[in-house]
Amino acid sequence: MNATSPARSRLTLFRFPVAAALVVLSACDGDEPTAARRVLAAVTVSLETTSIEVGQTVAAAVVAFDQDGAPIAVRGAKWTSVQSAVAGVDETSGRVRAIAPGSTRIVASIDGVSGERTITVVAPPAIRLNEIATGGSARSGWLELFNPTDGAIDLAGWSIIDETLFGPVFTLPPRTTIPARGLLVIEETVLPFGIDAIDDVRLISRYGAEVDRLLWVVPVTSPNGRCPDGATLFVPLPSPTKGATNVCPGVTGS
Numbered sequence: 001m002n003a004t005s006p007a008r009s010r011l012t013l014f015r016f017p018v019a020a021a022l023v024v025l026s027a028c029d030g031d032e033p034t035a036a037r038r039v040l041a042a043v044t045v046s047l048e049t050t051s052i053e054v055g056q057t058v059a060a061a062v063v064a065f066d067q068d069g070a071p072i073a074v075r076g077a078k079w080t081s082v083q084s085a086v087a088g089v090d091e092t093s094g095r096v097r098a099i100a101p102g103s104t105r106i107v108a109s110i111d112g113v114s115g116e117r118t119i120t121v122v123a124p125p126a127i128r129l130n131e132i133a134t135g136g137s138a139r140s141g142w143l144e145l146f147n148p149t150d151g152a153i154d155l156a157g158w159s160i161i162d163e164t165l166f167g168p169v170f171t172l173p174p175r176t177t178i179p180a181r182g183l184l185v186i187e188e189t190v191l192p193f194g195i196d197a198i199d200d201v202r203l204i205s206r207y208g209a210e211v212d213r214l215l216w217v218v219p220v221t222s223p224n225g226r227c228p229d230g231a232t233l234f235v236p237l238p239s240p241t242k243g244a245t246n247v248c249p250g251v252t253g254s
Helices: 005-031
Strands: 040-047 051-053 057-066 078-081 087-089 095-098 102-110 113-122 128-133 142-146 159-161 169-171 183-187 199-204 210-216 224-226 234-236
Touching: 040 102, 051 095, 057 102, 057 113, 078 087, 087 102, 128 199, 128 210
Parallel strands: 040 113, 051 113
Antiparallel strands: 040 057, 057 095, 078 102, 087 095, 102 113, 128 142, 128 224, 142 183, 159 169, 159 199, 199 210, 224 234
16 A cells, blocks of 8 residues: 555646646636627718719729728729719729719619718800801901800810811810900911811810800801800801900891
């Protein structure tokens, strides 16, 4: 009995520390916090500007947030426009193009979570081709523009084209403005095309929208203009009024 006692004592002493270590390890494992899984909770949409002109394009961007309101990286937003006749949007890039005056909501959806932003489309300023005169081979004619609005309009980047839609284009240079209720004359000599006796001239905004058009199929031998300035009626004038208020037939004063 005495010979075996030391062995039993050593065995008992060996087992006790192992059991204690297991208890300590188990306790440590239980104290480790479990990282919360981040999930997509909200999507917001931003636009370069919330008011654009017909023909203009702008970028839309999306930011996603997790359940704690922190930004989270996501991919594959699908873009839609509620009123696509007002503004269309590229389904994958979020590029928005204005089509017609009005308002629409631009929506981005990711894994069933959506965000949106309202955008308003406005018409370009209603500048009018107000008077034309042909110059024949001498190229002494002109085009006259009229601004019917109550504010000066920056026409830089606007363009004028004639009946050949894919032909030469005249682009108005920087710092070209037309005053409120004012007139701007463009000489035929600066145009890359002539003003013909029978012709078709169009005024295009800087964003590519057709703002006005004059078409004459009866040969023009004297100045023709809108009566009164900016009106729909386009008729032969009794005398040229280059850079001045049009004098309409039957009217003796300006």
